[in-house]
Amino acid sequence: MIRFAALLAAALAAAAAQAEEIAPTAARSVTLGPVSGVVYYTVERDGDRVVATLSADAQTPVRFVATLADGQSLLLSVPGAVGQKATEVTFVRHGDKVFCIDDATRGWLAERN
Numbered sequence: 001m002i003r004f005a006a007l008l009a010a011a012l013a014a015a016a017a018q019a020e021e022i023a024p025t026a027a028r029s030v031t032l033g034p035v036s037g038v039v040y041y042t043v044e045r046d047g048d049r050v051v052a053t054l055s056a057d058a059q060t061p062v063r064f065v066a067t068l069a070d071g072q073s074l075l076l077s078v079p080g081a082v083g084q085k086a087t088e089v090t091f092v093r094h095g096d097k098v099f100c101i102d103d104a105t106r107g108w109l110a111e112r113n
Helices: 002-015 103-112
Strands: 020-022 028-032 035-044 047-056 062-068 073-078 087-094 097-102
Touching: 020 035, 028 047, 028 073, 028 087, 035 087, 047 073, 047 087, 062 073, 062 087, 087 103
Parallel strands: none
Antiparallel strands: 020 097, 028 035, 035 047, 047 062, 073 087, 087 097
């Protein structure tokens, strides 16, 4: 876990110009293939509380909640068809900021590694 946190911190530092910083309580729209919704976070005593509310085709929404400490992340993923990649978006806490890393940012990172 410590190694993962170190690798994540290094990746985030490399992608800082490409990752989108999210302000507390500012909702960000996400689209993961047929699933879409909003994600926001609030600053809490125990960490930054990330809330994602997602739905597919106007079905009953599903809410995911995670409290992130520095260096932790939340991955939202929708599988692709057989043989296709999943569509993903990651929310990462780095210091007192939360960043969004989507598939486009991941591609940018992969090109540089």
